[in-house]
Amino acid sequence: MYQILKQIVKTGIKTEAAPQPDEAMRVEPQRLQQQILDVLGRALAIRHVDAGSCNACQLEIQAVNNAYYNIEGLGIKFVASPRHADILLVTGPVSRHMETALKLTYDATPEPKLVVAIGDCARDGGIFGASYASCGGVASVIPVDVMVSGCPPTPSAILQGILTAISAQK
C-alpha cells in the first residue's frame, strides 16, 4: 500500500486543459438545443460502438480515459448500455455485418441521441471505402452530428468532437 501511495504522490496530476469545441466539426447545428447544454449539469454518458474499425481508433478513445485527458474529470463517462447514453461514439466504416447492430443501438439510445463519428473511416469509409462488405461512413446508416477526421484522430480531437456535440451554438 505504501508503495502505491508513494507512486501516486510522485506521479502528481497529469491532466491537461480540455480543448475548446470546434464549430467546424458540426454537421447539423440546428439539432442542438439548449436542453443538451443542460446535460452538462450531470455526468454526460457516452456509449462507444465499433462498427468495423481497424481498432486504432479505439486505442485513442481508450486514451481519452488516461490521466492526461481525464475525460471523467470533465463529467463525461463511458456507459455499458445505449439506454443510458446521451452520445454514441462510432468508429470504423460500418461493416455490413454491423449495420443492424448499429441501427439497433441507435434505436435504443434515448434523446438527444447525439452521434459522433470518430475517424476517417467513420467519416466516409476511409481506406476501406464502400464495398460488398462495408457500407462506408456512419452517416450512410444512422444520422451523424459531428465528424472527427484523422486516422486515427488524436485524443484531443476526439474530446473536442464530444464537446462540440454537446455545446450549443456558441
Add this chain to the structure above:
Amino acid sequence: MPIKHPNLQPEPMNGAIPAWHGKIAAGDLQPICQGVRDGGGRLLALWGSDWRVTQHGFVLHTLLVNEAGLVCLNLPLAEDHPVYPDISHIFPQANRMQRAAYDLLGIYAHEGGDHRKWLRHGAWHSGSFPLRKDFDAAQSRSDELDAYPFVHVEGTGVHEIPVGPVHAGIIEPGHFRFSVVGEKMLRLEQRLGYTHKGIEKRFESMTLQQGAKLAGRVSGDSSVAYAWAYAMAAEGIAGITPPARALWLRALFLERERVANHLGDLGYLGSDVALSFGFAQFWILKEQMLRNNAALFGHRYLMDRIIPGGVTADLSAEGRRMIEEECAMLEREVRLLRGIYDDHAGVQDRFIGAGRIEPKLAAQLGLCGLAGRASAQAWDARVQFPCAPYDRLDVQMATYRNGDVAARVIVRFDELLESLRLQREILVNLTGGDELAMPLEKLPGNGFGVGMVEGWRGEVMVAVHSNAQGNLARVHPHDPSWQNWPVLEHAVLDNIVPDFPLINKSFNLSYSGQDL
C-alpha cells in the same frame, strides 16, 4: 530445406525469412502436414487464390512453419470441383481458416467435420464468393440475418448468456455465447466476422503503395508489424534489400509498438482486477510514449512509417536522446510497478490459475505469440528467423510454463523490459548512411512473396501474389489471433463468468485482424 517428401520439390523464395514453396497433389497434403506436425512444426496460415483467368482453377495455399523456415504448399484445385483434403484433424487451428476460405473463395475441405460458415454472416449470398475475380457485388448482396448454428449445451441448471456483438467496454465487436452452471463456464462459443470489411478484396484494387497503408490497418494495434511483413513480402518479390538504416528503424518501430501495447494491456489487466491505480499508471507511461512517437516520427501509432523499400521517418541525434531518456524512465517505472503488482495479494489471487492453458494443450491447438510463450511454446520469429537487424540483436525469448493470466502478465513484463534493452541496442547501432528507402514502384510480374514479423501479439504474416503486370493479384494478411481465438474457448472452461474479461484481456486478441 525444411521438409523432405518425395512428391515435393520446394523452390527457395527470395526474402528476409527462409521460405520455400512448391506444388503438391491433393493426396500429398495430409501426409506432408502430418509429417510437419510430427516434427514439431505448425500451421501458420491457409488461404486460396482464384487462378481461373490467368492459369486454371483455384489454388489452396497452406503455409507451414518448422525450425528451418516456412514452406508454402500450393495445391491446384479443379475449377468445377474445388475441394481439398481436410487438415483440421492434424492442425485444429485450420478449422476456421478452411471455413473462411470457403466463405470468401468457394473452395472447401472434403470430409471436414465442421462446414458452418465463418466470415460470412448475411451480407452476401451463400454460393457467391467475394474473392473470385468474377464476383458481382451488386448481384450477390443479401440482407439476411446471421442465423448461425451455435452448439447448445443441455443439462440441469445449464443456461446460456449471449454477449455482444456490441460490448460494454471500448473494444471491438464480436459475439460470445457462454453456457454456465451457476457462475461456472461450461462452454464458450465465439461468433466472429462482425468487422469483416473486405480487406483482401480491397488490396486487389490498390497500387503497391496504397496496399502498404491498408496493410498497416488490418489490425491497427499491430500497424508496424503488418506494414513490415507486407514490405518484406514485396521486397522479396522484387529481390531488393532496404538500406541498413531503414532496417534498424523498422526494428525500433516494432519494439516501440510492442512496448506501447504491453503497457496498455498491463494497465487494463490491473483495472480488470479492481486495481485502477494500475490503469492510471501504465496509461500515463503509454501516453508519454505515444507523444514521443508523434514528436519524433509524426504518428502516435507509427502508421505509414514503413513502406516497401524502406521507411519514411528518420531519427535525429536529439530524437535519439529523447528515446534514451524515455527508455530509462520506462525501465525505472515499469520495474517499480511490477513490484507493486507482484506484492499485491489481491492482484495475484486473481491472476494466478485463471484461464490456464497447459503446454500440452497449447501445442495441440497451435497457441502462438505471447500467449503461446506463456504456455511453454517457445516460438518467436525474432529468435528463430532473425532477419536483419535482429540477426545482430540476440533477442532473449520469454517463456513460462504456467499458461495462466499470471504467466501472460509475466511474459508481457519480461518482453517489455527486453524491448527497452533492444531499443537501446538499436540506438547504438543506428549508423550507416542517411538513405531511408530504395525506390520500389512496382513489383515484377507473377511474383509470390511472404513476410513474417513477430508483432507484440505474435507472428504477423503477409503473403503477396503479383499478376503478369506486376499489380497486386492477391494479398493475404494473417493475424496470430486466428490461432489464438479458439484457444480462448478452452481457457475459460471451469472458470467463473466474472473472470472472463480478465482472461480475455490477458490474450487481447484482434477482431479486425481475423475478420478482415
